[in-house]
Amino acid sequence: MKFVLAPDSFKGSLTAKQAASAMQRGLSRIFPSAEFIQVPMADGGAGTAQSLVDARHGEFITAEVNDPLMHTISARYGLIKDSHYFTGIIEVAEASGLGYLNDDDRNPLITTTYGTGQLVKDALDKGVNRIIIAIGGSATNDGGAGMFEALGVRFLDSKGNPIPRGGGGLGGLVSIDMSNIDPRLADVEFVIATDVANPMVGEYGASAVFAPNKGATPEMVETLDQNLTHYADVLQRFTGKDIKDMPGSGSSGGLAGGVMAFTNAHIVRGVDLVAKVAKLDEKVVGADYTFTGEGMVDYQTQYGKTPLGVAIEANKGNPDTHVIIVTGGIGDGIDELYNVGVDAIFSMTPGAMSLDKAMQDAAINLERTTENIGRLIKVDGEKYRE
Ligand SMILES: O=C(O)[C@H](O)CO
Numbered sequence: 130m131k132f133v134l135a136p137d138s139f140k141g142s143l144t145a146k147q148a149a150s151a152m153q154r155g156l157s158r159i160f161p162s163a164e165f166i167q168v169p170m171a172d173g174g175a176g177t178a179q180s181l182v183d184a185r186h187g188e189f190i191t192a193e194v195n196d197p198l199m200h201t202i203s204a205r206y207g208l209i210k211d212s213h214y215f216t217g218i219i220e221v222a223e224a225s226g227l228g229y230l231n232d233d234d235r236n237p238l239i240t241t242t243y244g245t246g247q248l249v250k251d252a253l254d255k256g257v258n259r260i261i262i263a264i265g266g267s268a269t270n271d272g273g274a275g276m277f278e279a280l281g282v283r284f285l286d287s288k289g290n291p292i293p294r295g296g297g298g299l300g301g302l303v304s305i306d307m308s309n310i311d312p313r314l315a316d317v318e319f320v321i322a323t324d325v326a327n328p329m330v331g332e333y334g335a336s337a338v339f340a341p342n343k344g345a346t347p348e349m350v351e352t353l354d355q356n357l358t359h360y361a362d363v364l365q366r367f368t369g370k371d372i373k374d375m376p377g378s379g380s381s382g383g384l385a386g387g388v389m390a391f392t393n394a395h396i397v398r399g400v401d402l403v404a405k406v407a408k409l410d411e412k413v414v415g416a417d418y419t420f421t422g423e424g425m426v427d428y429q430t431q432y433g434k435t436p437l438g439v440a441i442e443a444n445k446g447n448p449d450t451h452v453i454i455v456t457g458g459i460g461d462g463i464d465e466l467y468n469v470g471v472d473a474i475f476s477m478t479p480g481a482m483s484l485d486k487a488m489q490d491a492a493i494n495l496e497r498t499t500e501n502i503g504r505l506i507k508v509d510g511e512k513y514r515e
Contacts, residue, residue: 272296281311425459428465
């Protein structure tokens with residue numbers, strides 16, 4: 130009997146590796162001599178670096194950088210090495226995330242991605258030849274201008290002075306001086322891992338969709354969208370790249386668009402990238418059951434979240450496998466998942482309880498639920514009796 134355990138993290142309570150271990154503890158009570166393969170997963174957002182470092186036995190580096198309001202913080206990024214690549218995995222939220230700000234400080238007119246650029250620079254100093262930018266959870270709407278300022282680009286106003294940092298300053302941008310851009314950027318492969326396909330501007334753009342959560346009022350959203358539109362026009366004049374409407378360019382407040390303009394980055398669905406780096410395709414071969422999961426499963430899961438990616442990969446060339454999702458909560462609109470190879474979805478919460486309590490007990494709840502699913506599998510088929 131072979132089980133593949135490929136959950137995402139359960140945000141705020143379990144890393145993907147801890148979740149996979151809890152699943153294994155539960156199932157191994159019923160199947161003590163089964164083969165268990167753990168594949169900690171992520172879909173491009175928070176937890177991506179952890180999952181990739183765990184999957185490929187990499188390491189974390191901590192660097193002193195600036196948060197979205199330019200306070201000094203310690204932030205970390207992952208490093209993994211294989212025969213072709215020495216890869217730095219940089220999560221935008223690590224240095225430029227919402228987590229650094231309390232509600233009153235959230236203001237995408239002034240927050241900057243400068244710290245993310247500092248992490249990239251630190252990784253370049255370590256000698257990486259590939260950088261994965263894991264998108265999501267940013268507190269910013271500056272189109273990645275702060276990130277590239279940290280990497281030597283100068284964003285100037287009509288008098289040739291640097292514009293103020295943040296999405297508010299971009300309205301005054303007149304020219305971009307790239308003469309001091311870090312030359313190492315040209316030799317590094319950039320990959321943007323994202324789970325959203327929003328463009329930089331417009332109705333579905335960075336400002337309209339994500340800035341309200343970062344503290345923007347409706348008036349600020351309007352200003353931010355105008356400023357990003359202007360920024361994208363100036364970027365096009367100076368880099369030759371038109372990123373305004375590119376799918377995904379609006380992720381992390383348009384940082385992805387900035388990375389597309391200043392580098393030769395390609396954008397990939399986060400879950401596909403993690404699956405590839407973690408070699409999920411090789412690991413699911415011959416699996417009788419593949420378990421996946423994350424904190425919440427709902428209609429959004431079908432748009433590229435980890436359980437969807439795992440279900441697709443597990444079923445490829447393996448039509449007899451069963452895919453089971455175990456999750457902290459089940460929302461509306463999950464039916465589509467049954468059409469893409471998911472066999473069953475279980476909530477692990479034992480009853481009505483506060484979110485705090487559910488998060489606190491996540492490991493034990495996950496373990497108990499997978500144990501019970503294991504009992505069902507055992508009862509289900511004589512062939513699985515050990
Ligand atoms: O960081 C953000 O803006 C959102 O998570 C979408 O990428």
